[in-house]
Amino acid sequence: MRRSTDEIQKLRATARTVYDAAVARAHPAGCLLPHLPAAPGRGRLILLAAGKAAGSMTALAEAHYLDGGLEPDRLVGHAVARHGYTAPTRQIPMVAAGHPVPDAGSVASAGRALELAASATVDDLVLVLLSGGGSANWVAPAGRLTLAEKQAVTRALLRSGAPIGEMNIVRKRLSRIKGGRLALAAAPAPFVTLAISDVPGDDPAAIASGPTVPDPSTMADARAIVARYRLDLPPAARALLDDDASETPKPGHPAFAHGTYRIIARPADALAAARATAEEAGYAVIDLGPDLQGEAREIAAAHAEMARRLKQEGRRAAILSGGELTVTLRGSGRGGPSQEYALALAIALAGEPGIVALAGDTDGTDGGGGEATDPAGALVDPQTLTRAAAIGLDPARSLADNDSTGFFEALGDLLQPGPTLTNVNDCRVILIEP
Numbered sequence: 001m002r003r004s005t006d007e008i009q010k011l012r013a014t015a016r017t018v019y020d021a022a023v024a025r026a027h028p029a030g031c032l033l034p035h036l037p038a039a040p041g042r043g044r045l046i047l048l049a050a051g052k053a054a055g056s057m058t059a060l061a062e063a064h065y066l067d068g069g070l071e072p073d074r075l076v077g078h079a080v081a082r083h084g085y086t087a088p089t090r091q092i093p094m095v096a097a098g099h100p101v102p103d104a105g106s107v108a109s110a111g112r113a114l115e116l117a118a119s120a121t122v123d124d125l126v127l128v129l130l131s132g133g134g135s136a137n138w139v140a141p142a143g144r145l146t147l148a149e150k151q152a153v154t155r156a157l158l159r160s161g162a163p164i165g166e167m168n169i170v171r172k173r174l175s176r177i178k179g180g181r182l183a184l185a186a187a188p189a190p191f192v193t194l195a196i197s198d199v200p201g202d203d204p205a206a207i208a209s210g211p212t213v214p215d216p217s218t219m220a221d222a223r224a225i226v227a228r229y230r231l232d233l234p235p236a237a238r239a240l241l242d243d244d245a246s247e248t249p250k251p252g253h254p255a256f257a258h259g260t261y262r263i264i265a266r267p268a269d270a271l272a273a274a275r276a277t278a279e280e281a282g283y284a285v286i287d288l289g290p291d292l293q294g295e296a297r298e299i300a301a302a303h304a305e306m307a308r309r310l311k312q313e314g315r316r317a318a319i320l321s322g323g324e325l326t327v328t329l330r331g332s333g334r335g336g337p338s339q340e341y342a343l344a345l346a347i348a349l350a351g352e353p354g355i356v357a358l359a360g361d362t363d364g365t366d367g368g369g370g371e372a373t374d375p376a377g378a379l380v381d382p383q384t385l386t387r388a389a390a391i392g393l394d395p396a397r398s399l400a401d402n403d404s405t406g407f408f409e410a411l412g413d414l415l416q417p418g419p420t421l422t423n424v425n426d427c428r429v430i431l432i433e434p
Contacts (some may be wrong), residue, residue: 004353007433008381011356015379015429016415018277018318023362023417025273026196026424028057031264036061036127037192039070043123046189047077047092048113048182050138051131051208052363053196054079055087055094056421061129062092078116079129080109080137084372085363085419099136099370101154106139107147110177113138117182120189128182128191132198132363132423134208135168140176142240149234150174160229161328163293164199168209169217170225172248174240175209179248180256182211187255196265198363198423200291200323204261214256215248267291267322267424270362274320274427283318283431286310290425292323296337297344297399299325303430304348307355310432319430327367333403336367338377338426339414343404345430346380347395354433356381360415363423367405375405375414377426387411 024030039045045065049058058079065075077092082099097105120126141150153174157167172179183191191212199206204213222241226233233241240246249255267290275285286306292299303319310317325337335343338359345357360366360377367374388395391410398407408414 008356008383011431011433012379012381014281015356015358015431018274018429019358019360019427021277022270022274022427023420023422026265026270026362026422027420028053028060028196028422032057032060032194033064035194035262035264036064037125039065040123040125043121043125044074044076045070046116046120046124046126047075047129048116048126049079049129050109050113051134052082052085052423053131053421054081054129055085057129057131058092058094059087059089061127062090066090076116078109078112080105082133082137083370085421087421097137099133100158101151101370102136102139102147104147106137110138110140113182114140114177114185117186120186122188124189126186126189126191128193128212130193130195130208132196132208132425135171135178138177138208138211142174142176142246143236145174145236145240149236152234153237156231156233159329160231161295161326162225162229163326164324165203165206166225168206170222172209172215173219173222173246174237177211178209179215180210180213181249183213183259184249184255188258190258193259193261195261195263196422196424197263197267198425200293202263202266204263212259213261214251214253216251219244219247265424270424270427271320271322274429278318278320283316286317286319288319288321290322292321292325294325296325296327296341300341300344301348304345307349307430307432308352311352311354311434314434315432316434317432321428322425324425327402329402331401331403333398333401333406335402335404336361338366339375339404339408340399340402341428342378342380343395343399343407346384347399349380351382351385353382355430357430358415359426359428361426362420364417364420372419375416377415378404378408379413379415384411384413
């Protein structure tokens with residue numbers, strides 16, 4: 001048993017090393033600087049940042065420009081990240097706001113961003129730094145929608161199990177900043193957007209709800225999503241969705257003529273770093289891609305079957321995947337997609353020897369209550385269910401109650417790297433020893 005435990009610990013450490021490699025590849029320190037545009041010749045550089053990487057992106061960008069000779073009075077802006085994800089900055093004000101549910105900081109930050117963008121002239125350059133979480137960090141309710149009502153909409157979408165792309169299609173119609181409207185505010189000033197993608201397919205219109213790009217989705221799409229998930233929306237939100245005037249600006253709108261957009265880090269980049277690390281450790285990698293979507297427990301069941309088959313074939317392998325899974329809430333427990341995946345995987349593997357797994361969000365938090373101390377995910381090994389039974393835990397009951405956090409917390413198996421100051425969705429690692 002002692003040798004078996006030592007081997008399990010070694011596998012767990014290897015899985016964590018693979019995850020850490022994915023996170024490191026996505027950090028702005030390794031990808032932002034080569035993409036920063038030259039400062040404008042005469043006007044101001046207006047830096048606007050939102051999302052989980054906003055702190056690290058802002059600190060790197062302002063150091064680049066100030067140390068490169070840009071006069072401090074020509075650098076202005078505003079940055080916002082979720083609580084616990086801010087970073088020290090030299091000149092650009094940096095504030096915290098709610099995520100995944102917005103708060104008053106989200107509204108104030110969106111208002112300041114719109115104000116600065118509207119002040120831009122053709123001599124200025126608006127630099128927009130986006131990352132996952134920007135949708136919650138920049139909230140500018142449209143029409144008569146209040147913050148409380150916008151929070152209710154967000155909670156309804158989170159409970160529904162809708163993928164992030166569909167959530168954002170609805171949110172764009174309820175906002176004065178999302179869906180290309182920040183670009184409308186900045187026009188006719190030139191603007192550059194640098195983004196870290198956290199969405200499957202790396203669609204600019206979905207990253208932080210696409211505040212600087214045209215929106216190809218339609219009002220009909222938004223209404224269909226509301227109907228499909230039977231969303232109970234506040235009357236003010238319903239009114240906006242019933243009004244065609246709430247439609248977003250489309251491709252070809254002149255506001256986008258002077259803008260450029262570049263994605264500087266993708267889920268695929270992080271997964272490639274994970275793959276290289278797993279291969280260096282001697283594993284044959286089965287790469288399922290960076291864009292997996294679906295119900296967490298269903299994907300976990302499929303992955304468990306794949307892992308069992310690989311083991312039966314005698315293969316020393318690593319199954320890697322990215323993407324954003326969803327959880328349809330049925331219980332009242334605590335958790336997130338990565339933790340629910342891990343719990344469902346543990347149940348499906350049923351203590352299969354030689355298989356260890358880690359599932360974690362690259363931003364450092366997975367679901368939870370919106371605190372920086374929320375876990376990023378969890379680890380699973382052949383002793384998970386045995387240890388659970390020894391302390392009276394029922395994994396099936398925990399899964400039914402969506403209480404994956406409570407389950408793994410009791411076992412000491414939560415993945416808790418803390419805020420990583422980046423975000424390229426999830427990283428899942430399954431190591432198989434024949």
